[in-house]
Amino acid sequence: MLVDEILESAESIPDPYTRALTYAKIGEILAGRRDSRYKKAFVSAFESLNEIDDPVILLRATLGIAYHLGKAGLKPYRKVFTKAIEESKTLPPSVRDEILTMAVRYLLALEDTGGAITVALEISDKKLMQETLTMVIKSTSKAIERGSIKSAYKLRRLKLALEYLEDEPYRSKGFLELAKALISLGSYESAFNAVKEINSPEWARIAFKELTFRLSKSGVIERYIDAFKVLAEEFSSRFGSNYEVELATAFVLAGKPEIALGIFRSHENSVEEITYAALEAIEKNPSIVSELVKHLGENEIEEVGRALLNWILDHPSPSFKHIVVAILKKNPPEALFVKAARYYTLIGEVEVSREIAAVIKDPRLRSLILADVARNYLKEGKLDEAIDVALEVKDRHYTSLLMSEILIKALESGEG
Numbered sequence: 114m115l116v117d118e119i120l121e122s123a124e125s126i127p128d129p130y131t132r133a134l135t136y137a138k139i140g141e142i143l144a145g146r147r148d149s150r151y152k153k154a155f156v157s158a159f160e161s162l163n164e165i166d167d168p169v170i171l172l173r174a175t176l177g178i179a180y181h182l183g184k185a186g187l188k189p190y191r192k193v194f195t196k197a198i199e200e201s202k203t204l205p206p207s208v209r210d211e212i213l214t215m216a217v218r219y220l221l222a223l224e225d226t227g228g229a230i231t232v233a234l235e236i237s238d239k240k241l242m243q244e245t246l247t248m249v250i251k252s253t254s255k256a257i258e259r260g261s262i263k264s265a266y267k268l269r270r271l272k273l274a275l276e277y278l279e280d281e282p283y284r285s286k287g288f289l290e291l292a293k294a295l296i297s298l299g300s301y302e303s304a305f306n307a308v309k310e311i312n313s314p315e316w317a318r319i320a321f322k323e324l325t326f327r328l329s330k331s332g333v334i335e336r337y338i339d340a341f342k343v344l345a346e347e348f349s350s351r352f353g354s355n356y357e358v359e360l361a362t363a364f365v366l367a368g369k370p371e372i373a374l375g376i377f378r379s380h381e382n383s384v385e386e387i388t389y390a391a392l393e394a395i396e397k398n399p400s401i402v403s404e405l406v407k408h409l410g411e412n413e414i415e416e417v418g419r420a421l422l423n424w425i426l427d428h429p430s431p432s433f434k435h436i437v438v439a440i441l442k443k444n445p446p447e448a449l450f451v452k453a454a455r456y457y458t459l460i461g462e463v464e465v466s467r468e469i470a471a472v473i474k475d476p477r478l479r480s481l482i483l484a485d486v487a488r489n490y491l492k493e494g495k496l497d498e499a500i501d502v503a504l505e506v507k508d509r510h511y512t513s514l515l516m517s518e519i520l521i522k523a524l525e526s527g528e529g
Contacts, residue, residue, distance in 0.1 A: 116143065116150055120157070133161035133174045137181035144185035151185065168204065172197050172212050176219055183223040191228070194220065198232060206237040217245050221252045226270040234277060243283040246274050247290075254290035258297040268294060285316035289323060296327045305340050314352040321348070321359040322393075329366040329398045338367055362390045366398050370405040384413050388420045395424055395436070403439035414443045422452040429459040441469075447478050454482040458489050467502070480511045487515050491522050 119139065126132035140154030158178050165171040175197040182190035194216060201212045213236050220229040229249045236242035253271045257264045271291060278284040288310045295304040308320045321344065328334040341363045345356040357376050364373035373390065377383045387409070395402050402421065409417055418440040425433045437453050450473055454466040463486055470482040483506045490499035496519065503515040 116148065120150065120154060123157070129161045129164035130170050130174050133158045133165075134177045134181075136161060137178040141181040141185040144187065155182065155187075168200075169208060169212070172201055172204075173215065175200075176212070176216050180219040180222065183219075183225070190223070191225075194228065194232075198235070210236045210238050210241055214241065214245055217249065221249060224256060226253050226256075226267055230270060230274050233274075239280075243278055243280060246277055247283045247286050250274050250278075250287045250290045254294040257294040260297075264298060268298070281313050282316055285311040285313040285320075289316060289320045292320065293323065293327065296324075296331065301328065301331075301333060301337060302340070305337070305344060308344065309347060314348075314354060317348045317352060318356070318359060321345070321356060321363075325359070325363040325366050325393075326397050334363065334367040335369070338364065338369065358386050358389075361386070362393055365390045365394050365405055366401065368398075368401040368404060370401075370408045373405075374408055384416050387413055388417045391417050391421055392424060395421060395433075399433065399436065403435045406436065406439040406443065409443060414440070414445045415449070418443065418445045418449050419452070422449060422456065425456055426452060426459070429456060431460050434460075447473055447475050451478050451481050455485055458485055463489055470505075476507050480506045484511045484515055488518070491518060496523055 120136075123132060123135050123139065126135055136154050136158035140151045140158060143151035143154055155178070158181075162171060162174055162178075165174060175193060179190045179193035179197065182193060198213070198216060201209045204212065213232055216232045217229045220226075220232060226249065229252075230246070233242060233245045233249055236245055250271055253267050253274070257267050257271070271294060275284075275287045275291060278287045288307045292304040292307040295301070295307060304324065308317075308324060311317050311320050321341075324344075325334065325341070328337055341360055345360040348354075348356045357380070361373040361376035364370070364376070374387065377386050377390070380386060391402060391405060394405060406414070406418070406421070421436060421440065425436065433456075437456055440449060441453055450469050454469040457463070457465040457469070466482060466486050466489075470479050470486070473479040473482065483502050487499045487502040487506070490496075490502060499515075499519055499522075503512060503519060506512045506515060
């Protein structure tokens with residue numbers, strides 16, 4: 114009975130555009146439930162179109178109904194889209210282009226890649242047409258990455274859409290999306306070939322990073338170091354700029370820190386570049402970061418170690434312990450020991466923090482660590498331990514603050 118009441122109540126929606134789309138959505142839901150009343154809902158949706166006078170709004174509503182028909186799995190959706198596209202030919206070119214772009218978005222949402230490409234090619238504005246085709250390619254690439262059962266078909270359609278991209282940056286964006294799709298399918302050599310088609314220096318750098326990230330994530334990057342070298346040389350030759358940083362970063366991600374550092378150290382701002390690569394690595398392949406740290410020089414460990422510890426403190430996890438240990442083994446400045454101690458406190462290994470404090474010579478830094486440890490004990494309700502640690506703090510300022518906190522906590526937890 115509720116469905117009948119909803120269908121009847123929808124008739125009272127005064128705006129015919131909203132009413133049409135409401136009926137269409139109801140029809141989609143009922144079709145999903147195998148409720149035969151979905152037919153009545155869709156008929157009511159089409160009937161509502163008769164009350165729309167504005168041709169643009171009429172076409173928008175028609176496309177909306179077609180979309181919901183498609184979501185309901187009803188094949189007539191294609192005919193409705195085709196009818197709307199045909200009727201849009203009476204509109205001014207710029208207005209029609211907007212309708213066509215809307216149709217493309219709906220078709221992509223239905224994963225109708227072929228239909229989306231066909232409609233996009235009717236857009237009269239070349240720039241908008243290429244933007245829309247790029248959107249189609251990106252959406253198709255993502256569908257392939259998700260493991261679509263029609264991946265081979267979608268890949269063919271993606272390549273078809275690429276053929277119509279002539280200008281930059283659309284062409285380069287398209288080839289990058291093709292490379293992403295190919296990597297997800299395990300076609301790594303083909304992905305490199307796709308990236309080589311990129312003609313924009315900006316997108317070449319982006320593509321280089323994407324390749325290193327995705328091949329690293331796939332666990333195959335070490336097999337393609339030579340391919341990265343060739344790609345870096347080709348891009349450098351073509352664009353007149355140096356791609357050595359991207360190449361060195363690829364070596365880092367591949368677990369080849371010695372080769373990477375050799376490249377970085379030939380540059381004037383080498384420490385900055387190493388720091389950037391280390392942060393890339395900890396996000397994309399943290400297991401190789403400790404090996405990179407082991408090969409850092411005395412003039413590199415402070416900046417690189419600080420950046421890594423800051424990142425780790427923002428993402429505290431026991432899984433990064435090997436990186437922290439590697440940094441401490443390089444005997445960095447004591448300020449980094451403080452960050453390391455803070456990390457151990459955050460992951461619940463407070464005793465390690467106390468051990469670190471014991472080797473710190475600077476009284477202020479040692480007090481910082483012990484104060485942090487004492488506050489952690491307070492949070493856990495361990496008053497005796499907090500007092501013991503507080504008594505080890507030599508800085509009057511920190512001692513005063515800690516004793517104040519301890520006394521308040523003791524009063525709050527006591528019974529009078």
